[in-house]
Amino acid sequence: MLTRRHFLRNSSTVAVGGLVASATLSRAADSSTPAPSVIKVGLIGCGGRGTGAALQALKADPGVRLTALADVFADRLDSSLATLKKMAAVANRIDVTPATSFVGLDAYQKVIDSGVDVVLLASTPAFRPEHFRAAVAAGKHVFCEKPVAVDGPGIRSVLASAAEAQRKNLSVMSGFCWRYDPRMRATVAQIHAGAIGDLRAIIATYHTGTLTTKFPGTRTPGQTDLEWQLRNWYNFTWLSGDHLVEQAIHNVDKIAWLMKQEMPTQAIAVGGRTVPAYGNTYDNFSVAYEYASGVRATLSCRQHDGVYNEVTDYVMGTEGIFSNGRLATQGITGKTNWKYTGPTRDMYQVEHDELFAAIRAGKPVNDGISMAHSTLMAIMGRMAAYTGQVVTWDRALNSEEVLVPATLDWNAPRPVAARAIPGQTKLA
Ligand SMILES: NC(=O)c1ccc[n+]([C@@H]2O[C@H](COP(=O)([O-])OP(=O)(O)OC[C@H]3O[C@@H](n4cnc5c(N)ncnc54)[C@H](O)[C@@H]3O)[C@@H](O)[C@H]2O)c1
Numbered sequence: 001m002l003t004r005r006h007f008l009r010n011s012s013t014v015a016v017g018g019l020v021a022s023a024t025l026s027r028a029a030d031s032s033t034p035a036p037s038v039i040k041v042g043l044i045g046c047g048g049r050g051t052g053a054a055l056q057a058l059k060a061d062p063g064v065r066l067t068a069l070a071d072v073f074a075d076r077l078d079s080s081l082a083t084l085k086k087m088a089a090v091a092n093r094i095d096v097t098p099a100t101s102f103v104g105l106d107a108y109q110k111v112i113d114s115g116v117d118v119v120l121l122a123s124t125p126a127f128r129p130e131h132f133r134a135a136v137a138a139g140k141h142v143f144c145e146k147p148v149a150v151d152g153p154g155i156r157s158v159l160a161s162a163a164e165a166q167r168k169n170l171s172v173m174s175g176f177c178w179r180y181d182p183r184m185r186a187t188v189a190q191i192h193a194g195a196i197g198d199l200r201a202i203i204a205t206y207h208t209g210t211l212t213t214k215f216p217g218t219r220t221p222g223q224t225d226l227e228w229q230l231r232n233w234y235n236f237t238w239l240s241g242d243h244l245v246e247q248a249i250h251n252v253d254k255i256a257w258l259m260k261q262e263m264p265t266q267a268i269a270v271g272g273r274t275v276p277a278y279g280n281t282y283d284n285f286s287v288a289y290e291y292a293s294g295v296r297a298t299l300s301c302r303q304h305d306g307v308y309n310e311v312t313d314y315v316m317g318t319e320g321i322f323s324n325g326r327l328a329t330q331g332i333t334g335k336t337n338w339k340y341t342g343p344t345r346d347m348y349q350v351e352h353d354e355l356f357a358a359i360r361a362g363k364p365v366n367d368g369i370s371m372a373h374s375t376l377m378a379i380m381g382r383m384a385a386y387t388g389q390v391v392t393w394d395r396a397l398n399s400e401e402v403l404v405p406a407t408l409d410w411n412a413p414r415p416v417a418a419r420a421i422p423g424q425t426k427l428a
Helices: 011-029 048-060 074-085 107-112 125-137 152-167 182-192 225-231 249-258 347-361 368-387 393-397
Strands: 039-044 064-071 101-103 118-121 141-144 172-174 199-208 266-272 284-290 296-303 311-317 320-323 331-334
Touching: 039 048, 039 107, 039 347, 048 064, 048 074, 048 118, 048 347, 064 074, 064 107, 074 101, 101 107, 107 125, 118 125, 118 347, 125 141, 125 152, 141 347, 152 368, 152 393, 172 347, 172 368, 182 249, 182 320, 182 331, 182 347, 199 249, 249 296, 249 311, 249 368, 266 368, 284 368, 368 393
Parallel strands: 039 064, 039 118, 064 101, 118 141, 141 172, 199 296
Antiparallel strands: 199 311, 266 284, 284 296, 311 320, 320 331
C-alpha cells in the first residue's frame, strides 16, 4: 500500500537512512577501491520506456546485469522480459528470475530491496516521487524518467530526495533526454556562448498526434476503477499530470536549459479539450512564461490527429535566431551563421553511457534539481490553464494540491475527477 506518509517523510527519518547508505557509498566512490565488475540494475515500470531504458543500461556497460523487475501488472512485466530476452547482444546478462519479478503496488520496494545497485524509474509519473524517495533512501543510483511528479507536493519530495542523493554521492540521471543529444548540446552551447546575442524570447511548439491507440480507454468486464485508470493512465491528470506535463515537458526542459536554469516568475496559460475523450485531461495548452530578466517563453502544445504537427524551438536573441522548425531556416542565423554538422548519437543511449561511466568513476552526476524544476514549470503551466489564473513560481512550488491519493486500493471506487474549467476551477 502506498501512503501519503511516504511522500512527505520528515527530514530526520531521511537523515538516519542517509548515514547508513553514505557509508556504503563512500566505499564505492573511493578511487582506491576497484569498481565492482558487476552493476546490478532493477527496473520499475516495465512499459515501452522502461524496457528501452533497461536495454540501454545493458548496452552502456558490459558489467551491467538486469536482475529485478517491478510492475503493477504481470502481463506488462512478462512482455518486457520477453522483449529483452530476444535482444541477442544483451540476453546473457539478464538474470531476472520469478523470485526477482515483482508485481503489485509495492513491487517497487521489493526491487529496491533485492540487492540492486541502480534502479531505473519508468512507471506512470504519479508514483515517481515515492519511487525516487525509496531508491535514494536505500542508497541506490537512479535513472529517473520524466516527468518526475504531477503536483507541487511531489516536486518538494523530489527536491528533498535529490538533495539526499547528493549527500550520499549517488548518481541521479534524468530522462530529459535532449540534454544528452549531441546536436542539441552543441546548439545550446553556441547560444550560451552568445551566438545570437542576449536571449530575448523563446517560442516552442509540441504539436503531435494522439495516443489513442496505446490508451484506448476500453474497459473490460470486471476491471476495477484503479485497474482501468492505470491501464489508461495517460488520460487522467492524477496519473500523468496531463499532456503538457507528460509530453510537451521536453520543450519546457529545453526552455529551462536555454535560460541557464533561471526559472520563470509566473505563468499565464490557456487550454482546453476540443476532441471529446474519456478521462479528464486537456488536448491543448498555450503557456506564456515570464522571467525577471524580461525574457518571455511561450509553449503551445496540442494532441490532434489529421493536422499539421511538428515539435519546434525558436530562440530569439538580440543578434540572431535559432530555429529547428520545418518551416524556417534551420540552425543559427544572424550575427553568427551556424548549423550542426557533427556526429549524431542516440540520446537515450548517451544518457545511460554517461550514467554508468559516472557510477564506475565514482563521480556522481545529479540532474535532481533541474528535473524537478522543469517538471514544476510544466505543472505551473497546467495550473494556470486549468484555473485561468496567473500562477507564480512560489505558488506552484508551495501548492498544496495533492493529486495522488494517500492510499490506493485496487477495489475501492475511484470516480474520475471533473475536467478543469478555467474561471471555476480554483487554484489550490
Ligand atoms: N524520455 C522520453 O523521451 C520518454 C519516452 C517515453 C516515455 N517516457 C516516460 O516514461 C514513463 C513511462 O512511459 P511509457 O511510455 O513506458 O508508458 P507505459 O504505459 O508503456 O509503461 C508504464 C509502465 O509502468 C507500470 N506502472 C504503473 N504504475 C506502476 C507502479 N506504481 N509501480 C510499478 N509499475 C507501474 C505500468 O503498468 C506500465 O507497464 C512516463 O513517465 C513517460 O513520460 C519518456
